[in-house]
Amino acid sequence: MNFQWYPGHMTKAKRQMQEDIKLIDLVIELVDARIPLSSRNPDIDELGKNKYRLILMNKADLADKERTREWSAFFKEKGFFVVSLDARSKSGMKSITDIVMEACKEKIERDRKRGIKNRPVRAMVVGIPNVGKSTFINSYAGKACAKTGNKPGVTKGKQWIRLNKSVELLDTPGILWPKFEDQTVGLRLALIGSIKDEILNVDELAVELVKFLKAEYPGLLAQRYEVSEENDIIELIRAVAVNRKCLSKGGEPDYSKAAALIIDDFRSGKLGHITLERPEI
Ligand code: GDP
Structure with missing residues (x-):
């Protein structure tokens, strides 16, 4: 894979x-x-x-x-x-x-x-x-x-x-080879874990996922991580780091660890049943 x-x-x-x-x-x-x-x-x-x-x-x-x-x-x-x-x-x-x-x-x-x-x-x-x-x-x-x-x-x-x-x-x-020359397609493939994370940065992936979830599945992040969805996206991910004790060695909230946690929770289904695209009818 x-x-x-x-x-x-x-x-x-x-x-x-x-x-x-x-x-x-x-x-x-x-x-x-x-x-x-x-x-x-x-x-x-x-x-x-x-x-x-x-x-x-x-x-x-x-x-x-x-x-x-x-x-x-x-x-x-x-x-x-x-x-x-x-x-x-x-x-x-x-x-x-x-x-x-x-x-x-x-x-x-x-x-x-x-x-x-x-x-x-x-x-x-x-x-x-x-x-x-x-x-x-x-x-x-x-x-x-x-x-x-x-x-x-x-x-x-x-x-x-x-x-x-x-x-x-x-x-x-x-x-079949994926159509990753299309940026949106590349992003979605990366979100489900079909493209190596080294190619697309996990911090950025988490921003895109949170943006999408806030718009399409309102309340879901708030419920799972006890954070306010009123926050801007970066603040929201920081709040996840605090609540979930994603800490750096120095004991500070670690943004990247929280980003990785959100992505993992999505991929494993812990965030719920989520589809990233709708058919255009
Ligand atoms: P292939 O590269 O298309 O042959 O994909 P694999 O059969 O190797 O499956 C890739 C991963 O997806 C493996 O970890 C499978 O266990 C997992 N997987 C396959 N089908 C399903 C499914 O219907 N649901 C879930 N949750 N995981 C699946």
Whole structure:
């Protein structure tokens, strides 16, 4: 996780994706439910054209349920099948196969009319780093899966996970690069911890987060840290340092420690269910 991208990586990832996508019927795209747009790379729309499309809004356990509903409607409106989930929990996986079949029903019907029986739907998981691709594949495939590889017509070395008689999944996910050249996108990726903190300063991240929370989730900071939201942002973070005993070696309130605490509390969900962006309708 948390790796840096260079142009060479992106070209390689794109080329790999172009190859893999030829082998499949359905693209299962994972996004982070806290930033459903900023955690997407829209290039997948071009790469995955003519494929069936399913968006999994993952880490929904950390996101604002109302916003998740809005985002779900937004993506459905655009023609995607959508499921929100916590990929760590196996319980949400049962419904995925039904949705996969539903998304691919045209193909299944076409096969049936041509007399082709038992040809499984093939899918691959894609997404930017850290959205939960490996976690999802592990939960969805579970232990019971049998790996099937090197079938005729399949690129040598490709491993397929046979999920059941109807669905096969490419065992390695496609990695998309984030659109971090957009500053707002970069900031949101940094807030959820998908970009190294060394790149974006935690003090500044905390300022941006506090600004956002004051506006979009009023009362939340006041409640958790017993601070007044009337304060300006720097004062508010200092007050968190005092109340939470974030102290420097000399015993002074330590602003940076408080900033890091607020960011950690957000990332771990301790601040509550928060989504950082709304769909523009
Ligand atoms: P990948 O880089 O897309 O393969 O992401 P990983 O599967 O390695 O997951 C990145 C991190 O997110 C790991 O620490 C996972 O435990 C965590 N994670 C994955 N899915 C979820 C989820 O639905 N909810 C929460 N809270 N954490 C998740």
